[in-house]
Amino acid sequence: MINGISINYYLLLSAVLFIIGAVGVMARRNSIIIFMCIELMLNAVNLLLVSFSTLHNDASGQVFVFFIMAVAAAEVAVGLAILSMIYRNVKTIDTDVLSNLKN
Amino acid sequence: MKGLLIISGLGILAMLAEIFKFKKLLFPMVLLGIVAAYAFNFMEWKTGMSIPYFDNMIGFDKLGLAFSGIILATAFFWFILANDYFEEDTNLVDHFALVLFALVGALMLTSFKNMTTLFLGVEIMSIPLYVLAASKKNDIKSNEAGFKYLIMGSFASGFLLFGIALIYGATGSFDLMQIRAFISENAATLPLFFYVGVVFMLIAMLFKVSAAPFHFWAPDVYQGSPTLITALMSTVVKTAAFAAFMRLFMVGFAEVSSTWTGILAGAVALSLVIANFSAAMQSNVKRMLAYSSISHAAFMLMVILANVRSNLSVNALIYYSLAYSLGSIAAFGVLYNVTKKGNENIDAFNGLAKRNPSLALCMAVAMLSLAGIPITSGFFAKYFVFTAMIGTQYKWLLIVAVLTSAVGVYYYLKVVIAMYFKKQETEEPIQIERSNILVIVLTTAATIAIGVVPGIVAEMFKF
DSSP: OBTTBOHHHHHHHHHHHHHHHHHHHHHOOBHHHHHHHHHHHHHHHHHHHHHHHHHHTOTHHHHHHHHHHHHHHHHHHHHHHHHHHHHHHHSOOBGGGOOOOOO | OHHHHHHHHHHHHHHHHHHHTOHHHHHHHHHHHHHHHHHHHHHHHHHTOOOEETTTTEEOOHHHHHHHHHHHHHHHHHHHHTHHHHHTSSOHHHHHHHHHHHHHHHHHHHTBOBHHHHHHHHHHHHHHHHHHHTOOTTOHHHHHHHHHHHHHHHHHHHHHHHHHHHHHHHHSOOBHHHHHHHHHHSGGGOOHHHHHHHHHHHHHHHHHTTOTTSOTHHHHHHHHSOHHHHHHIIIIIHHHHHHHHHIIIIIISGGGHHHHHHHHHHHHHHHHHHHHHHHHTOOBHHHHHHHHHHHHHHHHHHHHHHTTSOOTTHHHHHHHHHHHHHHHHHHHHHHHHHGGGSOOBGGGGTTHHHHOHHHHHHHHHHHHHHHTOTTSHHHHHHHHHHHHHTTSSOHHHHHHHHHHHHHHHHHHHHHHHHHHHOOOSOOOOOOOOHHHHHHHHHHHHHHHHHHHSHHHHHHHTOO
């Protein structure tokens, strides 16, 4: 129980957010939206970690969240750099154009 | 630990090289640094003491040091192979720094003691590789490889983190040994979401080692990346991912093995079948080697499956990583030199035996080793895996493995046949750099050497 709300609700909320993110990554075609969905997945994890950290009265969960934030920022920076490179080459960021690799 | 610090220092040094203008000195410095890291690594391995660092977040025990040794040795060969690749690019120092930081992540993965270091190790290793995969800026194929690698890598990281969060929720700790202790004390009262967490982490790790059904990114990424980066991905990254996989599941989750061994066995069987049959249909050699690396991943996963009850055959995994890394470095070294003109299809190898006999011989040995033909190390690597599997309940996997290996022999020999029996219009000899010849010959010789004395090598890594 955190502030009178059962931990299961926190778990449910972050699971729903995570699934929305995961489905988004698989279903969407726009690269920027795919990045947003990955961010959503990571933020679902952050929410879960923070609520478990409060539940256990243990700060290490919240420290872990900082690591995730830092890494997510680095990942998106690299991702956007690659995207702008793709845009320069093919003038679109739709993932449908990315099918040059086959046998 | 000293090895990790030296490599990190080298990475920072590489970034400073541009500013302080010692670009020319950088290459010998990196090679020396890796040798020094290897020497310290070896000394720590000799004394056999595991000192925990950073509040027991990382600690190089004998197992971690053995894997670190393989990674450092492979990296050393890789850097010599890659010296001219670096020279033709203007951003030389950036490439050095990126590869070195990826190496830092790989070393962290061999010896993590905490979920934090596992996550950071995975990311420190992966993020530089996303950039390196996309490093041919004007080549859309390379861009695509980098993009796919990035999306799939961060997708897998999401699963890894969700698993970590769920396990933290159930056990209240990120420490691997504390999680293990908690599991064995409270085995009956673990909540359902703990098991979901274990399965999520398994899925994420299967992504990282590119085992079926989570392998689909690997052929594309391997094909699109510059050949030398592919070599790095299929040796250093693979070894590190397996070291992490083994530590996580054999140390952390050994007590709940019934939750994950079934899924793992399924993944192994699926990888063996899909990888070998797909590889047989490829005409692009790089893509074929990507599928071959998936089938090798399945073999290494079999060791983890076999070791659930006892840790007796950890050396089988170390031997396999060593044999596979050496064989791959030799194969990719030849591939890099043969495909320099851009044709990556199998007909690029036609008549290689006439154009450069020693290169063809080395490629043939590497292919035989990867296929698992006797007196090369690949044969004994597979042999050790099979002996580890006998006596477990997964004997049926052995049958699948033997049958699919027969398919494997077909596509490895396809390359050998192209080199020795097919004709090429041009008979001009292929010129390769002396440093590249050195690496290819050395790794080929090592492939045979550790195949001739497999007992001694395997005994060395016995725990």
